[in-house]
Each structure stands twice: as C-alpha cells, then as structure tokens.
Amino acid sequence: MNNNDRTNEIASKHLGKKSSGSELYDPSLLVAVPRILNREQYSISNEKIPFAGYDVWHAYEFSCLTENGVPVTRVLKLKYNCNNEFLIESKSLKLYLNSFNMSKFGRNVDEALNICKKIIQKDLSEKLVTDVEVNFLNKKIKQISIFADFIDLMDYVDEDSILIESFKESPEYLKCIQTNEQKEHFLMFDSLRSNCRVTHQPDFGKAFIYYKSNKLIDEQSLVMYLTSFRSEYHFHEECCEMIFKRIADILDNDDELLVCALYTRRGGIDICPARWRVNTNYEQILSLLEMDTYASYGVSF
Template identity: 40%
Template sequence: METYQNAKSLSNLTLGKTTEYCSEYNPKLLQAVPRSLNRDDLSLTNNKLPFVGEDVWYGYELSWLNNQGKPVVAVAEFRFACTSPNLVESKSFKLYLNSFNQSKFASFDEVQQRLSHDLSATAGAQAQVSLYPVDHCPALAINSMAPDTQCIDHEDIRVDNYQYQAQILGNAQKTGTDKVVEQKLVSHLLKSNCLITNQPDWASVYISYKGVAINHKVLLQYLISFRQHNEFHEQCVERIFCDLQKYCQLDELTVFARYTRRGGLDINPFRSTHLDTAPQARTLRQ
C-alpha cells in the first residue's frame, strides 16, 4: 500500500496543506487522483473491473450570486461513474465550490452546466450534476435503505487489533452450512482515515449479497479492522468489495458506504456485481 501512498500524483495535491480560499469562480482549483493508484494494489485494471457502480457526492454549501448580486444557495448532487479514470480530490472540490460564492451566474442551469463541464474534465468522464433548492431535495430524504436490512453492530465480539486485516474473512463462511442465502446487512461502525491528512472518515456501510452465508461476527471484525487504515473513501469500498469476493466468492454483491460530510461534502461510493446506480438513502448521521 505504500506504493500508492507515496505516488508522485499525490505530491502536488492541496490536501494536507495550508491554502487560501478563493471566492471567484476558478475551475483550475480542481485536482484529479488516478483511480489506478489503489486499483494497482488490488490487481484491478479499468478495462476488467469486477464491479459496476458510481460515486455519489452531495454538496451542502454551494452558493453564487444572480445577475443582480443577490446570493443563491442550493444543494448539489454529483455522480461519477466508477469507470472514470480519475476521482476528484475532495479538498480541491471544496475549494472549487467555494469559488462560486462571489461570482455572478444567470441561472441554476448555467451553474449546473459549469459544474458538469469542469467536473467531467477532471474525472475524465461525464459527471452528472443535479441542483436542488435547499428545502426540496428528494435525494436527501432520510431512508434506512430497506426495511429488511439487518444491523450487525450488536454482535458480541472481542476486538484487540485495529489494523486492516483482509485475512479475517478467511473464516467468514465457516457457519456449518453451504446453504445459499440472500442478506442485506449494515454496520455503522466503519471508520477509516484520510490517506493524506489522517483525519477520521465515518460511514455506515451497507452490504447486500447472495451466496453461502457470511458469519456476522467475522464480517464485523473485518470492518472494524479499517479503524486505523489510511485510504480514500472510494478505495476503502473497492477494497471491501474485492476482499469479500476473494474470500467468499459470492454470486451477487453490493457494497454501499454512506460517509458523513466534511467541509460541506459527503461521499458515497457504490460498487456492485449487477447494479449500476446507487439508491437514494441518506442516513441520520448525514
């Protein structure tokens, strides 16, 4: 993992450095991080990924001026395909959104078009952008994903190691049965740390699968092992997906993490064997 933590493409990022805030529109603030950095570590290539999916971001601090100088505020939804060459570095994303604050735009549509153009150029693939009034954003209605989702956080386990351990999943299917089941699980105990700044990232992770039953205690121990792990949100979710497939060889798998916001943005990576689009399901912590 040190290979991509020290990659040259990360050395020029504003993340982890003191920066001046710009309040005049400036798309040059956006910075890209190649997805290949952690995918090389997982032996993945963009033309042969074991999953489909997307990264869904929500921006809660977007504002600009109309042609008369009056402030406008909105909530933004951003969707990036997991096949895009780059992910958008989050601090640069925040600085970029902040640059709209004192710039004049004629309409919601103009702002949406600017956002779509700039973010697509950074990601290297088309980004989908939707803007909502702050009192009407259906995508952010609190939703528990599904009424039949089972929380595994009540499992009575002993934990004494908080370093990432994929091999824990080697015991995940030792349940005494080979029966194929379908389960929808959630844990609110996922915590990882930013790859660059070491700041904590908190999430609820939803795992839906079809296959031989997974031991909930083992799965929870595995998820808790990310507690001192340093990696970007998207990378953690892809690692969880790949580990579950490696050790459990599931017929179907979906991993969806809802991270709490920082700096007015939350990031919600969604990876699946068969579903392209993330559901709309904000958690209470978001």
C-alpha cells in the same frame, strides 16, 4: 516512489495545507487522482474491473450570486461512474465550489443555477475524463430513506468473546461457511472509520453490505474486518472497493454482492461510493443514483 506515495503526492496539492482558495470562479483548483494507484494493490485492473458502481457526492453549501448580487444557495448532487480512470480529491472540490461564492451568474436564481450546473458539469467531466452528472436539490426535492431493511452487524457480536487486535485492514479476519441454501443477507455497520490519506483526520461512515449466496459470512468476523480499517489511510472510494474485493474473494463468482458506504459529511461534503457485481439485483440502490432525488439512511438534508 510506491503507489501510496504517488497518490499522497497528488492529493497533497491542497490537503494538509492552509488554503483559502478563491472566492472567484477558478476551475484550476480541481485535482484528479488516478484510481489505479490503489486498485493495483488489491489486484483490481482498470481493464477488467470486477464491479459496477458510482461515486455519488452531496455538497451542502454551494452558493453563488446573481448578476444583481442576490445570493443563491442549494445542495449540489453529482455522480460519475467508477469505471473511469480518476476520482476527484474532496478538498479540491470544496475549494472549487467555494470559488463560486462571490461570482455572479444570470439575471435570476433559475438562470444562475442553470449556468452553474453547466459550468460544473463541464469542468468535472473534463478533469475526470468521463461524463459527470450534476443537479441542484432544494427542500421540495423527493427524499427517500434507503437500506431500512438492513440489520445492524453489532447485533451479532458477542462482546465477551470478540477480540480485535489489528487495526490495519485485515482480510484474514473474514470467515465463511458453506450452507445448503442460497439466502439473501442485508447487513449494516455504523462504525466504519478510516483516515484521510494526507491530513490523517478521521472519516466516519456506515457500510451497507448485501449478498446472496450459499455461503454464510460469519457476522462477527465481518465486524472484526470492518473495524480493522480504523488505522487505514485511504479515500472513501478506495475503502469501499477494498471491502468489496475482500468479500468477493471469499464468495463464489456468481454470488450477488453490493457494498455501499455512506460517509458523514465533512467540510460540507459527503461521499457515497457504491460497488456491486453486475448480476446483483438490489433496486434500492437506484434511489441513491437518481439525480432528482435525495436518498440516504433514515435522514434528510
């Protein structure tokens, strides 16, 4: 059994199956998937990861009850470092969070949220064998638009000359040239599409790429490369790391590079993986990582 098959086997505990889960708290629903199974295919070692970064999640439909049966509903934000061994499988997280729906916690709303926050933090940290940060957001939370200075990659496309024929990840599309001047580049691609490993349902998102280099990546070639993900079957986090690795391979080792993917919510959850070289100085990404802030691209929750 190869690594892809092993990953799919682990992920298929809930994916692709009719499952209502439980409406009473059940941490056994959580499924952790080893990151290394995909990383090995792209020469990424857990012992020497070529990037820093986080996986940021927003669950928009968290709900529970107080001891008196009063409903409590919030947006849940969670974050954990990409240098840990595991990622959480998204349907398992959805079923796990749904298991709070009819469970009762605390004498009032604040007490219920505090109890649930501690439970979720403990369960996820134990499952992923890493520190997981958790917070509940409400409409009064600080909301920030990020990546506003990024340029749409499609502005660089010549529709008369471009021809994209491969829709499996094709790094050979990527082209760059050496220049005499180091420049910063802020690029956005709003047509990122890949597919769920198990159900093959499409996942859509926006990719944001910042790099600072003497090299210039041909923007049309980057559009072709990102478009080649349309028939790939991977987790969101894996796609982000694949894109990072391929771009890093054509840049110089000391060039700054950041890749962030903001995926459209599915099943009430969105996943926002971000990866960057440790020498990268792009402070806007910090807003995405702040646990008391909701940050996204030009939209609010």
